[in-house]
Amino acid sequence: MNARQPVTLLIAALGGEGGGVLAEWLVDLATRAGHPAQATSIPGVAQRTGATTYYVEIHPQSFAELGGRTPVLSLAPVPGCVDLMVASELLEAVRAIQSGFVSTERTRLLTSTHRTLTTFEKMALGDGRFDDERLLEVAAANCRQLAAFDVDATAREAGTAPSAVLLGAIAASSVLPFERAAFEAVIRASGRGVEASLRGFALAFERCAAALGAPPAPGFPAEPDLVEIGYARVVEFQDAAYGELYRQRVERLRAAERQCDPQGRHGGALVREGARFLALWMAFDDVIRVADLKSRAARFARVRADAGARPGDLLRIADHLKPGLAELAGLLPPAIANHLLTLETRRQRDGKAPLAIPLKLRADGLAGFFGLRLLAALRPLRRLGRRYAAEQALIERWLATVESAAARDWQAALELALCARLIKGYGATNERARNNLRHILEHLAAAKPETIRAARDAALADEGGVAFDKALTAAGAPPRPVPPIPVRWHARRSA
């Protein structure tokens, strides 16, 4: 570092994380040590949890050494000319890297390993999250030295804000010509939440020091035996006999895969993935299943932990349930159920709202709890219900389609098997998913693997199914029939 050029720090943070406080601390730090310093920011509306940056310049010579000369400090960071890049969130670190601020020659990078997901990532119907591993790789590959640790967890552990934690990391990086004590003095002088801030500072100081130059190695968990897990799931869902049905179906998948991949070149991926989604599908979420899950002791304990209830605190759990007629009819024998459903469809065609019972059910209250257990106890009757029959029919259809595809091409069979991933959600969402799958099985059973994959991804692209229909037409298949939705709108008479 040139002794006559300012030390430059760029801080990437989310609005409301205390980046402003951090910048203020750094300026105070330099000022107390008698060095010229300047910080700028562009909060604006970004202070509402948007991505923003704070920029600090500190001149390495003290006022005394400068003898009256005042350096001209820049208000904005310069690409490639940042000495220390600090990020409270991994994606924001990489955003700064992509903007060109971080250089492999000059910039040390302190970043949190944790992700605050963006709305875009969260909205996806499937998994829209940006690949963490890749973010970390890019971070490691594009700076002079990397120190990555979980700033968010450290802050929560110390019961303080990310700002104090980041200050500790900055101190540990020793990019600034100041002693640790000087940093801590600034926190003390700030006067608010000092103890917690110092705790966070100390934790971060050691974690950052440890992390310097040693990017966290991505762990590779061993692939568990999905067939066994699936079997257990299905038995727990219904009974041993149902488990046997699961095993039989898996065997059919195995036979199919053997047929198109005798040497097992693909390591049994078709069976593994097929078994995965088959189990999730066979253990479909109906009222009985949900009631069972919601009334378990493990669940009560989990809620207690998630809610951060301390020993001695009382916990009340109110479940927001709204079983619709469709869900309830699903438990009834097809004959009766279908009758009810036709009535319901007629009602809705007349523009009436779907029949559903909004419940705020106290799962920890006696009435609520026993209500749930009562529903869960209906399990043996499930086999008689309409939903059960419908699911089995579609599962068989899917399985058969996979089998026939396996006769010609392993890849096609796999892509079709993976389409079972579309089956998710409750009520209308679940209905939409089933229709999408049915449509693929109907029209793309003989299509090329990439076509099937494209359609599957498209089905998970947007709720309205715009991308899905586009993919279908591209594949030469008909778009889905437009479902009749009664739209009540008021036409204004033209003058």
Next chain:
Amino acid sequence: MEVSFSKEVQQLRQGAGETFHGEGILAITKALLQSGVAYVGGYQGAPVSHLLDVMVQAGDTMAELGVHVEACSNEASAAAMLGASIHYPLRGAVTWKSVVGTNVAADALSNLASPGVTGGALIVVGEDYGEGASVIQERTHAFAMKSSLLLLDPRPQLPNMVRMVEQGFALSEACNTPAILQLRVRACHVRGSFECRDNVSPAVSRKALMDDPARFDYEKLAHPPATFRQEKLKFEQRLPAARRFIVEHALNEIFPGRRDDVGLIVQGGLHNTLVRALQQFGLADAFGDAEFPILALNVSYPLVPEQIRDFCAGKRAVLVVEEGQPEFIEQEIATALRRLDQGNTGTAIHGKDLLQMAGEYTVEVIAQGLLRFLARHAANVSVAGAQDWLAANAARRKNVASQLAAPLPPRPPQFCTGCPERPVFSALKLAQQNVGPVHIAADIGCHAFATFEPFGFGHTILGYGMSLASRAGVSPMLKRRALAVMGDGGFWHNGLLTGVESALFNDDDAVLLIMKNGYTSATGTQDIISTPDEEEKAGAPDKRLSLVDRNQTIERTLAGIGVAWLRTVPSYEVNAMRRTLEEAFTTDYAGLKVIIAEGECQLERQRRVKPWLAGLLKAGKRVVRVRYGVDGDVCSGDHSCIRLSGCPTLTLADSGDPLKVDPVATVIDGCVGCGLCGENAHAATLCPSFYRAEIVTNPGVGERALDALRRGVIGLFQKP
């Protein structure tokens, strides 16, 4: 108010010998007091909100000095306030966000500039341009030129910014012309220090009142025939006086260079950036000593032709570094030189021909312009270093983009956790599923975040409080009704008149949705006329409750002006809001329909709640905390709940189930238990994953016993 300035308020009292440390905009505030300002007004808006906020909080200091502080209802009323300086020897300052605020103030500004001022009038504008800006990208410079106002663009170093405020008043008085002090976003938020001087209590003030009003003087009216003379005065007397003052007091700074054959003219506000750009070429040191002479225009309008000529004398070429379009300064310089030297000037003038026309002038942008300039007029200067640096930047970006393979998801601002406006848009999304899509006229304010995902609502934004007016031409042409969304901030800023009054007067068939959160939240939760009283807040037994219903000013105003269809709905009641919206869109009532979404700004509520709860816990009192959650094993990973909310604390986590590949929804720390998750689960029949957890700390003996009993019984029948 969002920020507390207790520390800064103390600094405003500092006197000679003390050093001020802090934000640029607060240094400006201190400088106003050092200049003997008598009255201050303005309208909040980034990046200048803090000027007014700190003055409002510094009531005592202002009272001691006799300074009057007015939180104006909009920029027009702030600009009109400067009328006090037309007749009276009063120094006045107003502030707002530009260019938008200046647009709103334009009428009053013209009528102020024409008669001119006796007391110094300073308009501090935050030039919201470039990175971090939230408004249309235009220059305030044009207003200064068209109304012959002075435009100060200080070199962004606190001592110089302070000097420009002090000199600005003197300059304004020397030429009877109001002055605009323009500060870019980063200059407003720059943290630095300067040596204070004592505050000056104005000769005429709230403490030293004038006995009589000024005598009638038609010449001081912006009214014909006076206006014709006033226009002549501008260029015959005022601007010449301004130019004399600028030169005599060396307001513009000339930094000598080591060579004199080429020079640089730069807006004061860009000086630091220019110096940093020169450093990339090795043409300047850390202290700004440069190879070429630099003329820094702390006053960018009017220019002083003679000063320009002298600077250019003997130079082969000059580069004008001027941000934004069009290139007013460059044109003025070219004209000045041509007139003065009858066109014989040997100096080539460059600017926007070598520098980019639009957008912020970053170090990189200026360096690229310098590169072209030097290649043409200083070929003997080595530019290799800068070229390598620029090339490396480009290569780095390209390289990283390819490593990432996919573009990074953007992270725009969004509604805060527990914001009362989010549920309204959830309801609007659901309502449109039943009544079909509607035209949505959006507005300025937090609710504009609904234009981002997951909502993507809003066809147009025509300005602050303009939404209802902006659909006046749409509704008559559309079979379905149009919706105008407006905040209470926009309503009082001008929505009441431009929108409501006009719609009523024309019997428009319109739907107006007013977000009544009680503050101008987007600008930092400043109070407005419909903000709940401090007494209400102090008196509320449960500090968690929304209190905006305690102030009925908006409702009474609407009733008074003649709104016949008015519904008030608590904003968190998604189903009720959905039904009300559907009714408004489909009712036979053909007039203006107004829905008030009532829910206090969550930021303000939390400012009350946090200390209150902490106090109760400290005292060992019973406290009930509400938090929502998701059962991961019930969630199927479809995320429709998120597409209906977008709350920062409703996010995703790995399912923890080896079978489930898709992440499941989860509620993280920070949930304030606003209730939207539960409301949406019911209103949209989402899924049974959501639960509401109530954590009772320091419970009573009775409930503890009851709870133990209950858990005992349940334990007997519970599955592990």
